Amino acid sequence: MRKTLLIATAVFLSLNICAQKPERPAPQPAPETNESFKLGVAGYTFVKFDLQTTLETLQRCDVHYLCIKDFHLPVESTDEEIAAFHKKCADYGVQGYAVGPLYMKTKEDIDKYFEYAKRVGVNTIVGVPAYELLPYVDEKVKEYGCNYAIHLHGPDIDIFPDADDVWEHTKDLDPRIGMCLDIGHDTRNGKDPVADLEKYYSRVFDIHLKDVTGTTKLGYSVEVGRGIIDFPSFVKMMRKVNYTGVISLEHERNMDNPFMGIAESIGYFRAMVEATK
Numbered sequence: 403m404r405k406t407l408l409i410a411t412a413v414f415l416s417l418n419i420c421a422q423k424p425e426r427p428a429p430q431p432a433p434e435t436n437e438s439f440k441l442g443v444a445g446y447t448f449v450k451f452d453l454q455t456t457l458e459t460l461q462r463c464d465v466h467y468l469c470i471k472d473f474h475l476p477v478e479s480t481d482e483e484i485a486a487f488h489k490k491c492a493d494y495g496v497q498g499y500a501v502g503p504l505y506m507k508t509k510e511d512i513d514k515y516f517e518y519a520k521r522v523g524v525n526t527i528v529g530v531p532a533y534e535l536l537p538y539v540d541e542k543v544k545e546y547g548c549n550y551a552i553h554l555h556g557p558d559i560d561i562f563p564d565a566d567d568v569w570e571h572t573k574d575l576d577p578r579i580g581m582c583l584d585i586g587h588d589t590r591n592g593k594d595p596v597a598d599l600e601k602y603y604s605r606v607f608d609i610h611l612k613d614v615t616g617t618t619k620l621g622y623s624v625e626v627g628r629g630i631i632d633f634p635s636f637v638k639m640m641r642k643v644n645y646t647g648v649i650s651l652e653h654e655r656n657m658d659n660p661f662m663g664i665a666e667s668i669g670y671f672r673a674m675v676e677a678t679k
Contacts, residue, residue, distance in 0.1 A: 442467030444652035457494040502528025556587030565598035580605030586612035603643035627670035
């Protein structure tokens with residue numbers, strides 16, 4: 403009898419302690435929630451994966467912005483297919499905020515892609531036009547009223563290697579023509595993306611987040627935080643210039659199985675956002 407009473411008392415005390423235990427706090431908002439900028443992912447990160455996998459990954463990483471690539475939403479998509487795409491994104495809490503990068507070698511390409519962006523319903527095109535087509539891009543920006551962000555490619559191709567080059571070719575054009583500041587490629591062309599953001603922020607309409615190992619063509623992409631880019635300084639500069647666009651991870655390492663690298667890169671960047679507050 404005494405043994406039974408002791409057991410009953412122990413059970414009662416255990417249940418009472420459990421009942422008094424505070425509930426585990428809910429997940430906290432992402433560190434960038436109250437910043438002027440937003441964190442996203444560039445669609446090229448998922449060049450080997452379908453939209454379903456892309457959206458599931460963004461949801462698990464608590465990322466809500468996607469730069470749309472045409473392999474996920476083809477240029478020839480019907481209005482119904484575009485609506486279905488946006489519905490699917492919304493189901494995962496994701497917004498497609500821009501299209502691109504899109505390579506434009508002819509006026510016909512430019513016509514096609516500007517109309518594509520309009521039908522998709524975004525206000526930013528990340529593009530790579532031929533130098534000689536910039537006057538025509540200027541006309542189209544005035545006609546459509548959107549931002550045109552020229553993607554930097556470092557030393558890999560012959561046009562638009564860094565922020566200085568984009569500025570020199572666009573400074574006298576419509577102010578809605580600027581750059582997608584790919585901080586990895588800018589670094590690989592021997593430039594400082596922190597200084598370039600400070601100089602050209604009024605023409606920075608998108609940012610590609612990545613890290614690299616060197617300041618020449620031999621430098622290659624690595625997970626964010628494992629390379630040479632000064633991320634605390636870059637985050638502070640985004641605040642200083644009040645950058646209000648999206649900084650999108652463009653992960654270009656282990657692309658057959660990029661998921662751990664994506665999570666690591668997003669986690670590191672968010673740690674820098676938190677640590678520099």
